[in-house]
Amino acid sequence: MLRIEGLTRRFGTMTAVDNVSLEIDRGAFIGVIGRSGAGKSTLLRMINRLQDASSGRILCEGQDVTGLKGAALRDWRQSCAMIFQQFNLVGRLDVLTNVLMGRLNHVGQARSLLKLWSAEDKAIALSALEQFDIAGLAAQRAESLSGGQQQRVAIARALVQEPRIILADEPIASLDPRNTRIVMDALQRINRHYGITVVCNLHSLDLARSYCDRLVGMAQGRVVFDGAPDALTDDVARQLYGIESGEVLDGHTPVPMPAPALPAAVPA
Template sequence: MLVLEGVTRRFGAKAAVSGVDLAVAPGSFVGVIGRSGAGKSTLLRMVNRLVEPSEGVIRFGDRDVTALTGRALRDWRARCAMIFQQFNLVGRLDVLTNVLMGRLNAVPASRALVRLWSAEDKAIALAALEQFDIAGLAAERADRLSGGQQQRVAIARALVQEPDIILADEPIASLDPRNTRVVMDALRRINRHYGITVLCNLHSLDLARGCCDRLVGMAAGRVVFDGTPADLTDAAVRELYGLEAAEVLDAPPPAAVRFPAAAAGLAA
């Protein structure tokens, strides 16, 4: 169980996140929604400790995440994988090496620095790429791939960390509708097949309703909604999005992001 208690982050006089209390059950798929600037990205980055909380405690099981340092913090970041909007791949390196970077915490630093990956690590990385139908791109430079392909590589890199939690920060923000479907299918499959908890920041309300078990809505750094997609009424949307609510409510649902009860296979 991931638990946040009174978590706050201030930047100067401004509170980007303020007094968040949240409990996330293992194996759940939670969408974090709200306007730009609501504090969604800061919240996820505090869970991973890429941003330090100004106040409050983050716990995972009996571990105080906010107190971790050194090797223990590196271990936590391996168990709590991060997927970014802009992929964060090394463009000049091939796809397989980018995925193998997810194994850095599991191999001696001396081997990792000179890329002496074991046969087992290579097999794990290739298996992850195969799951997302991109094993054939293993030898390609990462910067030659499409946006959707790069994001699948980033997800494969997160998967080989063997994480308990995946934090996805607007993972489909720069993708077209087809690649949006492919990437969200990939995250949903990881969640259902492996039981990995997923926290995913999403701007699209219809996308969040279509793929998440639970929605957490943020406004001005605070959690103002926490419930199932069916619980998200028009009144709750107006509280979340303010003047943007009409635009969000009137947006046509993306045709490619309705998810069946069972995990869908990944598109090519």
């Protein structure tokens, strides 16, 4: 279980995340929703320790994550993978190498700098790419891929870290409807097949209701809704989003594709 206790982040006089407390069960698919500036991204970055908390604690299976340093912090980031809105791939490197970067904490920096990847590491990376139907792109430079393809590469990179948790920060914000569904289906399959906890920031309520087991609504840095998707009525959404509610209540709900069986080459 991931437990967040009184988590707060201040930037000068501005409070981005204000006294947030949550409990997230292992294997859950959580959607974090709210208007821009609500504190969603800052919350995920604090969980991953890309951003330090001003106060409060993050605990995972009893371990205090907020105090980790050095190798222990690297281990935490390996077990709590991050997927970003802008993919964060190295454009000049090929797709396979980008995915192999997810194995850094398993092989050590020296071997990775020398590209001394083992046959097992390469097999794990190729298996992950195969799961997302992009193994044929392994030798291409990442910058030559479409946005949807790049995000699938980023998800494959996260998967080969062998994480317990995946944090996805607006992973479909810059994608068209078709690639949006492909990426969300990929996250859903990872969650269901491997039992990996997924916490995903989303702007679309329709997507959140379709894919997530539980929704956490944020406004002005605080949690103002926490419950099942069907408990989030349009009236509550209008209170949460204000004048932006018309943009998120668009009525176009992509239907998730059936989750096919996945190969077991990448460990859970």
